[in-house]
Amino acid sequence: MITLDDVTKWLVLSGVGHILCGTRERWHTTACGTWTPNGEVVTDRPNRKCRKCVAALFIDRVVRQNKPNRAERSSTMKVLTVGHKYAMDSFEGEKAQTIQFIEKVPVDEGSTELKTVNDGTTNEEVLLVLIDRMQSLQSKFPCRENAIVITNLEESLMWLNKRTTDRKVRGVEGKQVR
């Protein structure tokens, strides 16, 4: 359940605080649907709050209370190997699906060279799956919330790709070097 206490970022526009939903290329989007490059992002709850933003929060809360999603009822995702292998809950209670991420260890103690001990997928692949799935949902049941989710997933993928590119440029990609 989301309440005012859960809101961590506000966008102050002309002295009024709006609930910040996301920022992309310096453009902010708020719970009331404002899309603007202006304003100041703050973490303290402003005295003056946008009524539409607060109402959006309330509607969200009412919807959630009336129809709690499964994730809220019981999250049974299990960590099988920290950072590498997870068991994901099946929605209808079928057996869990495991997901293995690529797992590498140094070839020798203290070495920066890595060898693969478990082949597996990457964060980027998982994001590509989620983006495709959300776009498919969005083509059938378009809504602003899904559009924001897609934007943020794409932004996450962009930052991961940037990180990989930077590491390649520095010649440290695939090595245990910061």
Ligand SMILES: [Zn+2]
């Ligand atoms: Zn607002």
